Amino acid sequence: MATTLLTVIVCFAILYIAGAWLTHIHSAANQNSSDKQQSLINTVNELLPQTQCAQCGYPGCRPYAEAIVKNGIDINLCPPGGDQTIEALANLLGQPVIPLNTEMGENKPPQVAIIVEKDCIGCTLCIQACPVDAIVGAATFMHTVIEQDCTGCELCLPPCPVDCIELVPGKTGISNWAWPKPAS
Amino acid sequence: MSHVSVNTALVRSESPSVQRVMLQVLVALLPGIVALYWLTGPGVLLNVVFACFFAVILECMVLVVRKKSLHGEGTDLSIVVAASLLALSVPPTLPFMHLLFGVLVLVLLGKHVFGGLGQNPFNPAMVAYAALFISFPQSMTLWFNPTELTSVSLLDTLKFKTEVVGQTLSHYPAWDAITKATPLEHLRTLKLNQETISVELANHTVSQAPWIIVSACFFIGGVYLLWRKVIQWQIPVTVIASFAIVSLVWATFGTNSIPNIGYSLFSGALIFGAFFIATDPVTAASSTAGRIVYGTGIGLLAFIIRYFGGYPDGFAFAVLLMNLCVPTIDYAVLKLSQP
Amino acid sequence: MSKLLKKIERVVFNRGNNEAPFKFHGGLELAPNKLGLDKSIQTIPLPNELVIPLLNYHKQLLEPVVSIGDHVQKGQWLAHNLPCPANGTVRCLEEREVMQAQPLLTQCIVIDVIVSSKTAIPSGTSPTNNCNTISGYNDNDNSTNNLWLETLQQHGLTGLGGAAFPTAAKLQTWVNANNANTKKAVNTSQLATLIINAAECEPSIACDEALMQAHADEIVKGIELLKNRVQCERCVIAIEDSKPRAIAKIKLALEKQLTTTKTDTPIELLTIPTRYPSGAESVLIKIVTGQSIPKSKLPIDFGVVCLNVGTAYAVWQSYQGEPLTSRIISLTGPAMPNPCNVRVSFGTSIEHVLKSTGNESALKNYTIRAGGPLTGFPVRNMQLPVSSKTNCISAHTSNASATVAQPCIRCNACVDVCPEYLLPQQLHWHISAANWQQSRAQNLFDCIECGCCDVVCPSNIELSNYFRYAKAQLLELDWQEEQAKIAQIRYENRNKRLERLKAEREKEIAFRKSKLATKPAQGENNIADAIARAKARQRNKKKS
Amino acid sequence: MENSTNSNKSLLIEGLWTQNPGLVKLLGLCPLLAVSNSAVNAIGLGIATLFTLLVSNTLVSVFRHHIHTAIRIPLYVLIIATTVTIVELLMRAWFPGMFAALGIFLPLIVTNCLIIGRAEAFASRQSVKQAFIDGLAMGLGFFAVLLILGSAREIIGQGSWLSNANLLFGDLASTWKIEFFDRSNGVLLALLPPGAFIGLGLMLAVKNAIDASLKTKRDTVELLNQRNNQQANT
Numbered sequence A: 001m002a003t004t005l006l007t008v009i010v011c012f013a014i015l016y017i018a019g020a021w022l023t024h025i026h027s028a029a030n031q032n033s034s035d036k037q038q039s040l041i042n043t044v045n046e047l048l049p050q051t052q053c054a055q056c057g058y059p060g061c062r063p064y065a066e067a068i069v070k071n072g073i074d075i076n077l078c079p080p081g082g083d084q085t086i087e088a089l090a091n092l093l094g095q096p097v098i099p100l101n102t103e104m105g106e107n108k109p110p111q112v113a114i115i116v117e118k119d120c121i122g123c124t125l126c127i128q129a130c131p132v133d134a135i136v137g138a139a140t141f142m143h144t145v146i147e148q149d150c151t152g153c154e155l156c157l158p159p160c161p162v163d164c165i166e167l168v169p170g171k172t173g174i175s176n177w178a179w180p181k182p183a184s
Numbered sequence B: 001m002s003h004v005s006v007n008t009a010l011v012r013s014e015s016p017s018v019q020r021v022m023l024q025v026l027v028a029l030l031p032g033i034v035a036l037y038w039l040t041g042p043g044v045l046l047n048v049v050f051a052c053f054f055a056v057i058l059e060c061m062v063l064v065v066r067k068k069s070l071h072g073e074g075t076d077l078s079i080v081v082a083a084s085l086l087a088l089s090v091p092p093t094l095p096f097m098h099l100l101f102g103v104l105v106l107v108l109l110g111k112h113v114f115g116g117l118g119q120n121p122f123n124p125a126m127v128a129y130a131a132l133f134i135s136f137p138q139s140m141t142l143w144f145n146p147t148e149l150t151s152v153s154l155l156d157t158l159k160f161k162t163e164v165v166g167q168t169l170s171h172y173p174a175w176d177a178i179t180k181a182t183p184l185e186h187l188r189t190l191k192l193n194q195e196t197i198s199v200e201l202a203n204h205t206v207s208q209a210p211w212i213i214v215s216a217c218f219f220i221g222g223v224y225l226l227w228r229k230v231i232q233w234q235i236p237v238t239v240i241a242s243f244a245i246v247s248l249v250w251a252t253f254g255t256n257s258i259p260n261i262g263y264s265l266f267s268g269a270l271i272f273g274a275f276f277i278a279t280d281p282v283t284a285a286s287s288t289a290g291r292i293v294y295g296t297g298i299g300l301l302a303f304i305i306r307y308f309g310g311y312p313d314g315f316a317f318a319v320l321l322m323n324l325c326v327p328t329i330d331y332a333v334l335k336l337s338q339p
Numbered sequence C: 001m002s003k004l005l006k007k008i009e010r011v012v013f014n015r016g017n018n019e020a021p022f023k024f025h026g027g028l029e030l031a032p033n034k035l036g037l038d039k040s041i042q043t044i045p046l047p048n049e050l051v052i053p054l055l056n057y058h059k060q061l062l063e064p065v066v067s068i069g070d071h072v073q074k075g076q077w078l079a080h081n082l083p084c085p086a087n088g089t090v091r092c093l094e095e096r097e098v099m100q101a102q103p104l105l106t107q108c109i110v111i112d113v114i115v116s117s118k119t120a121i122p123s124g125t126s127p128t129n130n131c132n133t134i135s136g137y138n139d140n141d142n143s144t145n146n147l148w149l150e151t152l153q154q155h156g157l158t159g160l161g162g163a164a165f166p167t168a169a170k171l172q173t174w175v176n177a178n179n180a181n182t183k184k185a186v187n188t189s190q191l192a193t194l195i196i197n198a199a200e201c202e203p204s205i206a207c208d209e210a211l212m213q214a215h216a217d218e219i220v221k222g223i224e225l226l227k228n229r230v231q232c233e234r235c236v237i238a239i240e241d242s243k244p245r246a247i248a249k250i251k252l253a254l255e256k257q258l259t260t261t262k263t264d265t266p267i268e269l270l271t272i273p274t275r276y277p278s279g280a281e282s283v284l285i286k287i288v289t290g291q292s293i294p295k296s297k298l299p300i301d302f303g304v305v306c307l308n309v310g311t312a313y314a315v316w317q318s319y320q321g322e323p324l325t326s327r328i329i330s331l332t333g334p335a336m337p338n339p340c341n342v343r344v345s346f347g348t349s350i351e352h353v354l355k356s357t358g359n360e361s362a363l364k365n366y367t368i369r370a371g372g373p374l375t376g377f378p379v380r381n382m383q384l385p386v387s388s389k390t391n392c393i394s395a396h397t398s399n400a401s402a403t404v405a406q407p408c409i410r411c412n413a414c415v416d417v418c419p420e421y422l423l424p425q426q427l428h429w430h431i432s433a434a435n436w437q438q439s440r441a442q443n444l445f446d447c448i449e450c451g452c453c454d455v456v457c458p459s460n461i462e463l464s465n466y467f468r469y470a471k472a473q474l475l476e477l478d479w480q481e482e483q484a485k486i487a488q489i490r491y492e493n494r495n496k497r498l499e500r501l502k503a504e505r506e507k508e509i510a511f512r513k514s515k516l517a518t519k520p521a522q523g524e525n526n527i528a529d530a531i532a533r534a535k536a537r538q539r540n541k542k543k544s
Numbered sequence D: 001m002e003n004s005t006n007s008n009k010s011l012l013i014e015g016l017w018t019q020n021p022g023l024v025k026l027l028g029l030c031p032l033l034a035v036s037n038s039a040v041n042a043i044g045l046g047i048a049t050l051f052t053l054l055v056s057n058t059l060v061s062v063f064r065h066h067i068h069t070a071i072r073i074p075l076y077v078l079i080i081a082t083t084v085t086i087v088e089l090l091m092r093a094w095f096p097g098m099f100a101a102l103g104i105f106l107p108l109i110v111t112n113c114l115i116i117g118r119a120e121a122f123a124s125r126q127s128v129k130q131a132f133i134d135g136l137a138m139g140l141g142f143f144a145v146l147l148i149l150g151s152a153r154e155i156i157g158q159g160s161w162l163s164n165a166n167l168l169f170g171d172l173a174s175t176w177k178i179e180f181f182d183r184s185n186g187v188l189l190a191l192l193p194p195g196a197f198i199g200l201g202l203m204l205a206v207k208n209a210i211d212a213s214l215k216t217k218r219d220t221v222e223l224l225n226q227r228n229n230q231q232a233n234t
Helices: A002-047 A061-070 A082-093 A125-129 B018-040 B043-065 B070-074 B079-090 B095-114 B124-133 B145-149 B154-163 B184-190 B197-203 B209-227 B234-253 B261-266 B268-275 B289-306 B316-336 C002-013 C134-138 C142-154 C167-179 C207-214 C216-230 C244-260 C281-289 C310-317 C350-355 C359-366 C411-417 C424-433 C436-441 C452-457 C463-543 D008-018 D029-035 D037-063 D069-094 D095-106 D109-113 D112-119 D128-158 D171-175 D194-232
Strands: A110-115 A165-169 C049-053 C077-079 C088-097 C105-113 C193-198 C235-238 C268-272 C304-308 C327-334 C340-345 C365-371 C377-379 C390-398
Touching: A002 A061, A002 A082, A002 C452, A061 C463, A165 C193, A165 C411, B018 B043, B018 B079, B018 B209, B018 B268, B043 B070, B043 B079, B043 B095, B070 B095, B070 C377, B079 B095, B079 B124, B079 B268, B079 D029, B095 B124, B095 D194, B124 B316, B154 B184, B197 C424, B209 B261, B209 B268, B234 B261, B234 B268, B234 B289, B234 C304, B261 B268, B289 B316, C049 C088, C142 C167, C142 C310, C167 C216, C167 C310, C193 C281, C193 C310, C207 C244, C207 C310, C207 C327, C216 C235, C216 C310, C216 D109, C235 C244, C235 C281, C244 C268, C244 D112, C281 C304, C304 C310, C327 C350, C350 C359, C350 C390, C365 C411, C411 C424, C411 C452, C424 C463, C436 C463, C452 C463, D008 D128, D029 D037, D029 D095, D029 D109, D029 D128, D029 D194, D037 D069, D037 D095, D037 D112, D037 D128, D069 D095, D069 D112, D095 D109, D109 D112, D112 D128, D128 D194
Parallel strands: C193 C235, C193 C304, C235 C268, C327 C390
Antiparallel strands: A110 A165, C049 C105, C088 C105, C327 C340, C365 C377, C365 C390
16 A cells, blocks of 8 residues: 555656656747747748848748748748749748749749839939839939849839839849750 | 860770670679589579560660660660679579569669669669569579589470479479579578588588689689779778678687688679679769778678578678668768868 | 878878879879970961950959050050050950850950061060079069069969969969068968979870970079069979970970079979879879868968969060060861961960961861860850960861760769869769759869869760859859848848838927927917907007 | 538549548558558458548547647547547457458557548548548548558469458458469568568659649640630730
């Protein structure tokens, strides 16, 4: 009888200690969780292409990263990133690789915006729309796009009242010519 | 505009090709085939011809199904080499149906399941050998007794190979007298019966001399391959050396369950495998140091499986196990050799 | 482990004297196949037009300093550090195809050549000390050195080995390190070595050999000059043993040099085995010093500078006041009617070179290739201008191997010949699977594109083209990543700015509101006052 | 949570093909590989699994509003274990031979992740009808894979099909056995565990190949349609 009682007490003690320990771990994990979430958001953000094009429905890459981490939004909403970004995100988050949601847009080769200078009326609307401050100019003066900084996000197209902005493929020149894949 | 930059035609007089490499391997196999013919009768020739013929047909069929050009992979002789290696590994008495199964496994599971030539992680011939060994343990351990060769004719062999499909030998009492286990299988039986090896070695109940000749002939073929630079010295040397060192140490300090080193080296598939199986470039390690590790591993595993495992000779399994390790070996060598 | 391997390598392979240098891994023994060495070097007549691409080593576009219609003299700058090869008039600035594997257009200056009898006066500043004695070069203070480097720059000196790296930039760190007595900054455990690369290892190219046979004295003087300027502890000229005549000439010149000058560190003549690609910079450094240079570092980090023998000659020419505007080119190949080595001004078209050397028939009938069989590339457009990278023009009957690539059988022939300890077949595997980061991890960027692996591949896989392709892809990925980072920073900065502006505007609004809140009170008073005043006035009126 | 798009037909197609538990989701592989060495064994386990899945899915769906989320897994296990016990007792009573042949894998249906997976992922969120059909479809999909793999392994390994059918279908069925070749010529490898893995791998490959060819066909049809539409528009 005494041994049975002892056994039961020991079992309870073990369970109690284990439970207390687990609770402790759980609370400790909870304390760190917001930090962890922040660093995860940063990592996700780094995997996104940073075009800031808002095609995903969020006002930029970081907001989309926050939505992915906090609200579990689908990872296939980024057209500029395409399959590569989806794969990288899937690897990071341990999710299955899913095809790009083409409702948001199609994956296109890199492009840059140029302003047709003779048509520009200097309204500064595109300057306000540009998410990366890649357009320079002043009211009633001609604007121009800084080619290196343009991400090709197309956000400057809708505000332009005279439709003087065009998107052209990134220029192929001597400095960025890529050796083609050999025929196999 | 083509962007071919290296004009190889300008600097090399004769163009190296896969076909030439494979042809040299086939030439190197010839002395071994002759020796086996002399030792075990026409069965080995039938095996080689049948396996090659069927493998080529199957390969062409698979290539057609996979919509690949027959000109490239179909004519590069690699499948002929693989089929010949399989045919030389199996007993000459093996029924055609079983050999057919082996070739099926070789071409389909050994090679094309992984994407064809150059993509397979495991030696196709050894995959087929292992599948055969597991599936038909009885017919895979039945060899002609070299001393009774005079009574084996081509017709008899053909008849045996086509008719004795799966029948136990007791149906063919006449054959029982002239078929026997190889020395290694005999050793294994003795071990199972807990008899001491030394007695067997003293009595020479199974004569080993003819098998030494076969091994020597394969050795000559291997030396030819080394001379033609088809294979590198690292793998055969390390396989044989590691096997020899361990058996020497074990025979000296260990129990008496292991025969002496000469017996060990020249029985079973060790010499044949060291030069022809382990050196298969597709499934072997890449770098010099990697090849040394790979060869040593095969030697050690072959020793362990042969004398402590459940099979009479473990070369096929040793090769397959080391094939598994090849990517790791290559990676480790690369990391270690970086300055 | 790697240290142990290196140590073993050193013990086993280094025989400890200069006659037997370090061995390198892999490589190929190829027949040298050098043609036209029995003929003396002719300077071909200037063509009617010269085409000078406005590009520097880093493929950045240069701003021209001349305008259309200007008369230019030989040696005058067309752009910064870009001397003009001949007297003439600037005809136009336009996009032309230049000498490289890719068919892309580049901004070029086209010059109409005026052949004048007068020798041109170089306009770049040349060193004033025109001493003929060797001791004259020994004044090794800062200002002279810097002046010298500046002159090299102004004379447009680039390496003549094939990569066309600016020579002054290569020497700059070295000279500065010496001047500032900061030798400890560089790895002092290594000998500070100056290597003159005369190992012209690629088959058929013979321009360096021809140069050594013709101008051994000047080369040695150039090396002596370099040696004294950089104050190296060891100076080696490495020549392959397949060039006995060149070795003899250089040896003679060195002996002559020794009789005229005293020095603690004589120039060593190192005869190395003929084995491709011993002339590649990293391989030659390995042969001479036993030091292998990882791709992340420069030879200078290990106290080594490697210059082509042609560059040494050009350094001497520069010292004599002559800018680098021409080079020696081998016209060779099995189908070249009249193989020879000629001196060609930069900007001359291939067509002109071949026509003026009696090789016109090669133009029509055969395939033309710029560079050697391993590192060169086929040329379709015969108007391409010669540049300082062009060391060879060859003609042959068949263009590149037309054989179809077969699957890799991992025969490891490529591993055995790779001088950089790579596993080309493994890299090929990763590249085929678009596994870029893995190919980077396997040291793809160590590849020197020597083409040894292509030569030995039994499956005829264009391995080095795969590597060029993968390098381009990786560079593109890196660039994209960099761009993404820039975009992210700009985006965040913009957001901060917008927030700041918004906060300021809100502050402004709040301030105005508070102003308004106080104003109505005053306003009411005013109104009340006004009403009171009005009432008072009315009252006054009534009274009156 | 009710999803009206899950029509009965699409549920069946999902269970049998697009979301097949054996070939796509790769669930419950342990019994699948271990018991598929003969067609009759496969049928036995297949039926048992089908029945369990059907009952557990339905019950979980019936009780889905009453189960607190925090303790749902133990409750699912309880429901499944009850069902399995019923199956086990039934089998022991009526098919003792089959019961002996299946051995431990019959009680182990409790831990088959296919069943708990469907309970958690589907039945707990869907109506009873939907859950029932899903259980049927998934069970049939599992059954089909088991049957094909079991038949293939038996034919290659023993040269016969439906041997020992009497264990499951009574003495009448003992004559159902079809002999292709002598048992001693059978490929032993097929009967051993590696044979199960190779067989399943090949089945996966065949399925993927069929899917790929179907997809290319569909894509070409789509492309043609698009082109036709464009032409019609212009």
